[in-house]
Amino acid sequence: MKVVNPATERVIKNINIDDHHSVEEKYRLAVKAQQSFARSDIPARLEIVKNFSALLLKQETKLASLLTSEMGKPMAQARNEIRGARSRITYFLEKSKQVLSDDVVLEHEDFREVIIHEPLGVIANISAWNYPYLIGVNVFIPALIAGNAVLYKPSEYTVLTGLELQKLWLQSGLEQGLFQTVSGGGGVGEMLLELPLDGYFFTGSHVTGKSIYQKIAKKMVPCQMELGGKDPLYITSKNHKLAQVAKAVVDGVFYNNGQSCCAVERVYVHKDVYHDFINVFVKEVKQMKMGDPMNEEVFIGPLARKEQVAYLQEQVDDAVANGGKVLSGGKAETRQGYYFQPTVIINTTHEMKIMIEESFGPVIGIQMVDDDQEAISLMKDTAYGLAAAVFSDDQQQALNIMDKMDTGTVYWNCSDRVSPRLPWSGRKQSGIGVTLSEAGIRAFTKPKAYHLRSKI
Ligand code: NAD
Secondary structure: OEEEEOOOOEEEEEOOOOOHHHHHHHHHHHHHHHHHHOOOOHHHHHHHHHHHHHHHHHOHHHHHHHHHHHHOOOHHHHHHHHHHHHHHHHHHHHHHHHHHOOEEEEEEOOEEEEEEEEEOOEEEEEOOOOOHHHHHHHHHHHHHHOOOEEEEEOOHHHHHHHHHHHHHHHHOOOOOOOEEEOOOOHHHHHHHHHOOOOEEEEEOOHHHHHHHHHHHHOOOOOEEEEOOOOEEEEEOOOOOOHHHHHHHHHHHHHHHHHOOOOOEEEEEEEOOOHHHHHHHHHHHHHHOOEOOOOOOOOOEOOOOOOHHHHHHHHHHHHHHHOOOEEEEOOOEOOOOOOOEOOEEEEOOOOOOHHHOOOOOOOEEEEEEEOOHHHHHHHHOOOOEEOEEEEEOOOHHHHHHHHOOOOOOEEEEOOOOOOOOOOOEOOEEOOEEOOEOHHHHHHOOEEEEEEEEEOOO
């Protein structure tokens, strides 16, 4: 498989992909290694995870530039991602022992009830390319701490990062077989579906997720899906600091070139603040620095995938054909690399693809609304249910709107934010299951109920 740098369009490496034989071999190794790992104590596993985190710190520049070279994430954001991954690891290190400890839920003179949290076994972690360190950590860290072995299938667009992670685990002292990277595209992912694994943890698009979920159903094993979104953001009439709001919205829309599952994908603005907001917002967008992602000052790099350029152009053209007005950008850059101009489109409606289908790029549609009721019904008009945001000076107004959202996450005066302390989960087409938080640690275990009577 050829690994291409999206900024230069040059092949940076050729790698061997897995086949049926090697995938089965990795599975056998994982089963064997997991049996003794499941009996190891949690503090010993935590030590290995600490070593892994220390290596992320030590190798930050190398790991960040590897990611930048294969998926185009600007260097500063690649560094941020590694730092974010380490802070999630810190949460897991602090929390896991308590969450995974045996729970004595009843203790009478001659009777006890205890819950033991056993690992699932060997699990598949099939992952996306947009935040390989962050979304990888959400799965493989709690999975390993709970005593599972992981077959990690990075996206074909971040396979070098995936192979590097395997090396880091070996250097951290993890026994061979417990974390193995499986390289290749969707076909290789399918090979994992054919194995009798004990759990499937997928991060990616709704289309792939749905097909995997259907195939796994017959196995009757846990299957979690972290999928895409079409996250709305509403700016109510009660906003007096529009310059700050605009800065925050630019970040929510354009960070990681809009290639975040919880990126702001559509904006609704109350008519009373609409024109003022648009003015400051467009000014902010035009100030973003686009260029070589290896440059630490650059905020917008190339898109990770070549096909995405045509996909975004189609969304923009569709919006314009249906009455949308482009205030900034609107097309691909003519330079080398998969660059698309940061694009702002107003006068949008829900008849346009840009307001309905996940864009996953640096484009945003903005729609004016008459009142909160209209905003709420537009925000809810989606097949997705990942996150929704409200900007308002009035907390109660924001909470009333957030309460009506059918999403796993809601934000007040912020967006595009994930915390290890809170459950990360999608609803409807955005997925099923939970990563992060205590629930995201337990997700990698199966409870066993002990009924213990000491006298008969
Ligand atoms: P994708 O669905 O194309 O691929 C995801 C993974 O699935 C890759 O490793 C791919 O090789 C593999 N795959 C593809 N076909 C397969 C098959 N038939 N069987 C098994 N595996 C298969 O998604 P992507 O383009 O890598 O990622 C972008 C998507 O991920 C976006 O929709 C984004 O919103 C979503 N995402 C969601 C979250 C979240 O936490 N909810 C986080 C990051 C990304």
